[in-house]
Amino acid sequence: MLRREFVKTLAAGAAAPAAERPNFIVIYTDDQGYGDAGCYGARDMKTPHIDRLAAGGARFTDWHSNSPVCSPSRASLLTGKYPHKAYVPQILFSRPGFDVPGLRKGERTLPAELKKLGYRTAAFGKWHLGSAAESRPMAQGFDEWFGFYSGWTDYYSHRYYTLGGVPVFHDLWRNGKEEFRDAEYQTEMLAKEATQYIGRQKAGEPFMLYVAFGAPHYPMMAPEKYTSRFPESMDRDRRMHCAVMAAVDDAVGSIVAAVEKAKLSSTVIFYQSDNGATREERADHAGRPYRGGSNAPWKGYKGSLWEGGHRLPGILNWKGRIPAGLTPQGMGMTIDIMPTFLKWAGGSAPDGVDGMDISDWVLRGGKCPREIAYWEYEGLGAVRRGDWKLLENWREGLGTPAERGLWLVNLKDDPGESRNLAAAEPKLVAELKSELDRWKASLPPETLKPAARPGR
Structure with missing residues (x-):
């Protein structure tokens, strides 16, 4: 962008009234690698809506999850703590009894803290932070919830299954009541729920919406309308991975369009994957080490502490406040979201939070606060x-x-x-x-x- 436009945007960010309380939308994907978006270098993948979101705000190139796997990453997002301090250091079980402990009773989560500030809160999609009563979304600060407790479910039947061990079980719920939506494609279904929720909101009444897509996690499934966007000559697994991500990209576009239609001008949108792309054999159509996802140019995969396991796409968009085309120089982490959002909402982070407020870094071009x-x-x-x-x-x-x-x-x-x-x-x-x-x-x-x- 032109220098005078950049300076003008920075000045607007610095001068915004303290009473202004933005809406927050957090979009979390599952097993999306650094190289699984056009704005992060993918030449074979089409993600125009994600690319546009990045171009309109901050696109981090040194952004990291606090864990190379799903449950701990999500715990850090919602608590602002390193996952061990949130007592979710590892991947949680998925069980048909829905009795898996995860986030503890009384945990001071981002949605719970925002509710104290007058925010409405909702979560749609993958939870995977515990299915026991005290760990469920509505016990952890969300007013509304629609989604699944497990690490993943089938994209059409919404059932969890493994190759032996855990029995097949249905896992789709709305506010604690089981709901059957068989044959609805999961990514589209979650996008529909999210856009309908946005459409019900009113300007001046702030909300937090957490949309946790199950894609592009195993099992790799996408309708023909997405696979047809990519040539049949492509590697089979990469083509399917691109198709699954195309559905996510369309969903991101529909969420942004819903915000614009509702005229919710002061809305912060944060986008991140939970960890890097996987190499697990179960995701490959022939049971080989999976190579459909891309962590390029980084080394390693999900479950590894090489950069590819935790260095991720990270996008922060706040129209009129965060300068368009910004590429912040420095290292940011998932735990930094909670204290930053609470400050923007007019509050402050509770004791014990490990994350850092990155406001000066992204709003005013200041120095990155994280050194280690x-x-x-x-x-x-x-x-x-x-x-x-x-x-x-x-x-x-x-x-x-x-x-x-x-x-x-x-x-x-x-x-x-x-x-x-x-x-x-x-x-x-x-x-x-x-x-x-x-x-x-x-x-x-x-x-x-x-x-x-x-x-x-």
């Missing part, structure tokens, strides 16, 4: 300070064996994390390892213990 970040998952650890990142144990992704040791990389010089500099930089390794150990010591000890592998 940590990750831990299933005995894998990582710490990043500036361009330097230290991994303690590593693996390619879920289902692959872990290698033990320390791996040091400079992401500026080696974004592909291909060269281990640990032997050449022993002092830096010791510093970063001490930082990582200090952080892990601050976590509840029981959250660092290995757990049985749940259904994903």
